[in-house]
Amino acid sequence: MRSRIKNKRKTDEETSYWLSYSDMMAALLLIFVLIISVTMLRAKIMYDQKQNELLGKENELIIQSDALEDERKTVASQQQLLDEQALTLQSQQIELKQKEETLLRQHQLLDELQKIMDEQQAQLDKIIGVRSELIEALKEEFDDSDLSIAVDEQTGAITFDASILFDYNEINLKDSGKEFLDEFLPRYVNILLGPKYRDYVSEIMIEGHTDTEGTYIYNLELSQKRAFSVAKYCLTDDNEVLTNSQLESLQSVITVNGRSYSNPIYDKNGEVDAEASRRVEFLFRLKDEEMIREMIEILNSESNQ
DSSP states (O other), rough: HHHHHHHHHHHHHHHHHHHHHHHHHHHHHHHHHHHHHHOOOOOOOHHHHHHHHHHHHHHHHHHHHHHHHHHHHHHHHHHHHHHHHHHHHHHHHHHHHHHHHHHHHHHHHHHHHHHHHHHHHHHHHHHHHHHHHHHHHHHHHHSEEEEEEEEEEETEEEEHHHHHHHOOOOOSSHHHHHHHHHHHHHHHHHTSSSTTTTTTTTEEEEEEOOOOSOOOOHHHHHHHHHHHHHHHHHHHOSSSSHHHHHHHHHHHHHHEETTTTTSSSBOOOOOOOOEEEEEEEEEEETHHHHHHHHHHHEEEEEETT
């Protein structure tokens, strides 16, 4: 009996022990669960916080990325602008260099032109001097002559009244006209084609002029034929007033021109002087004179601009 009671007590004690141990283990387990739950909760909270922080960082990075992209675009735009400005500067430098080269060539050309102008001026002064000497020589030759010839002091032109050479509206020389030319021609040729001036004379011109009666064409033909008649008489091979060398020299420079009534003579009242307009003129041109005159006119027009 005692043995049963003792065994039962022992069993109860063992049962009570394991129950207490079980409760303790359950409590520990519960504590572990609570700890794990709290830990997981804290971990979840921290995870969420980190996620929120990461999300904020991502947004910040996106904003920074956008800002960087804008800056990159701005830099690219500025770089493009700098490239364009560099190209423009390079183009301007090339253009400036070309202008400098052009300016240098122009200076060189101006120097050359100045040299040419100086040479031409010297030549012009010489020609003007020669023309003045020629005009003076013609005046001395004819002023005191019985021919009553007037020499234009500016051009050296010698004018004959047509009535001395021709009858009215005629083209054939009168005998008195031939006698007049026989006396005039050798004296004129001796001066213009003499040793002193022959190398300067490029042309001797015989011009016929008429009054304003009739048509221009009729008077053109009349003036041309009259000038030709004078030239023909002066250049005939059987000319007894000129030597062969003088005749050859005159043939090489003489020209004939009819002017119709394109250059009439006016009286003091401004009316056409018909008698004075009917005339024949002897003129001369010196070598290079026309070229120099044109050059002076061009230079004068440019200086007046």
